[in-house]
Amino acid sequence: MPAAPDAVAALKGRWAAVTDRASLDHPALNVPASGLLGVLGALKEEHGFDMLADVTAVDWAAGAKPRFTVVYHVFSTASHEYVRVAADCADEAAPEMPSAVGLWPGANWHEREVFDMFGIRFAGHPDLRRILMWDGYPHFPLRKDFPLAGIETDLPDAEVVAETKTGAIAAPMMGGPFVAKAGGINMADAEPRAKDESWSERRPKPGA
Amino acid sequence: MVASDTELAYDSKIEGEVIVSRADAVINWIRSNSMWPMPMGLACCAIELMAVAASRFDIARFGAEVMRFSPKQADVMIVAGTVTYKMSSAVRRIYDQMLAPKWVIAMGACASTGGMYRSYAVMQGVDRILPVDVYVSGCPPRPEALLDALVKLQGKVAREPAASKLLSA
Numbered sequence: 236m237p238a239a240p241d242a243v244a245a246l247k248g249r250w251a252a253v254t255d256r257a258s259l260d261h262p263a264l265n266v267p268a269s270g271l272l273g274v275l276g277a278l279k280e281e282h283g284f285d286m287l288a289d290v291t292a293v294d295w296a297a298g299a300k301p302r303f304t305v306v307y308h309v310f311s312t313a314s315h316e317y318v319r320v321a322a323d324c325a326d327e328a329a330p331e332m333p334s335a336v337g338l339w340p341g342a343n344w345h346e347r348e349v350f351d352m353f354g355i356r357f358a359g360h361p362d363l364r365r366i367l368m369w370d371g372y373p374h375f376p377l378r379k380d381f382p383l384a385g386i387e388t389d390l391p392d393a394e395v396v397a398e399t400k401t402g403a404i405a406a407p408m409m410g411g412p413f414v415a416k417a418g419g420i421n422m423a424d425a426e427p428r429a430k431d432e433s434w435s436e437r438r439p440k441p442g443a
Numbered sequence: 444m445v446a447s448d449t450e451l452a453y454d455s456k457i458e459g460e461v462i463v464s465r466a467d468a469v470i471n472w473i474r475s476n477s478m479w480p481m482p483m484g485l486a487c488c489a490i491e492l493m494a495v496a497a498s499r500f501d502i503a504r505f506g507a508e509v510m511r512f513s514p515k516q517a518d519v520m521i522v523a524g525t526v527t528y529k530m531s532s533a534v535r536r537i538y539d540q541m542l543a544p545k546w547v548i549a550m551g552a553c554a555s556t557g558g559m560y561r562s563y564a565v566m567q568g569v570d571r572i573l574p575v576d577v578y579v580s581g582c583p584p585r586p587e588a589l590l591d592a593l594v595k596l597q598g599k600v601a602r603e604p605a606a607s608k609l610l611s612a
Contacts, residue, residue: 368564369529376563385563390572392532399535401571403528406561 242282263319284309290345352377466606481517486524
């Protein structure tokens with residue numbers, strides 16, 4: 236029966252570079268990218284964390300050192316405990332991380348999604364293609380320097396572009412996004428189309 | 444008889460087995476009362492589209508119950524749901540495979556304008572790649588709203604100069 240605090244202590248004792256990570260819920264570790272597969276492998280084979288629940292990443296914004304952190308959540312189906320493992324990417328321009336597909340085949344699509352959204356390449360991944368956006372999309376949408384509305388690009392299909400003369404546009408935000416704060420805004424004013432063209436009980440129809 | 448066919452009159456005592464009418468009226472009557480939908484169900488609107496086809500709302504009352512999953516047999520594409528940019532090429536390709544005459548209903552806020560998805564991933568209205576005939580508001584629309592859209596589309600078809608279009612094609 237694995238116990239997450241014991242596993243974390245054992246890993247810290249075994250590798251000097253493995254350190255505690257601030258966490259509000261599950262035990263968490265900071266791991267150097269070079270030692271990542273060793274730590275994940277030990278968690279899986281020796282400590283019974285047999286399921287890879289999630290792979291995701293954090294973009295700490297341009298200029299931050301490190302810029303990208305990849306985060307893994309491993310789960311024990313025996314004791315129902317989680318351990319979080321985080322590893323920083325060394326390079327900002329071409330971030331890279333070793334692939335965990337050899338340990339968990341289920342890491343395949345998670346890593347493709349992280350690659351798609353953040354542009355982090357996973358060394359040793361058998362099929363590193365985009366999974367949500369189309370092949371050939373030139374941006375990485377979850378990076379901090381990518382605007383919420385998007386960036387004007389071509390549609391996936393050149394034939395459709397030739398026929399319709401249209402492309403992927405930056406979505407009209409109409410003054411949004413609208414985030415309600417406590418005691419804050421009136422949602423009738425905040426609704427995109429209500430802002431300049433509509434009327435409500437607070438703002439009657441002009442000339443009516 | 445449907446209301447739009449006031450010019451289509453038949454008196455068997457006078458005319459025997461001959462019906463006199465305008466070609467436009469006959470062609471449009473046939474077209475508008477057997478519109479086979481291509482159900483382009485992409486999101487939650489497709490659930491309402493299923494309700495439209497089921498017995499409570501029963502789109503068969505308007506001759507449009509034959510959902511065709513082959514675009515070659517369909518007359519009207521009902522775009523029901525969020526069109527992402529990644530899906531846009533498939534939507535356009537299926538529309539291109541439909542045989543003329545063909546029509547498009549944009550069902551719901553997403554298909555009409557992108558709806559609440561002011562996003563890098565979602566096409567801001569399917570009318571950017573398709574010629575939409577009828578837009579249906581709602582998120583999702585009530586089944587009655589889609590039925591109303593179909594009736595409106597039938598009204599539009601009834602006004603088309605079908606015969607001259609056929610001869611000039």
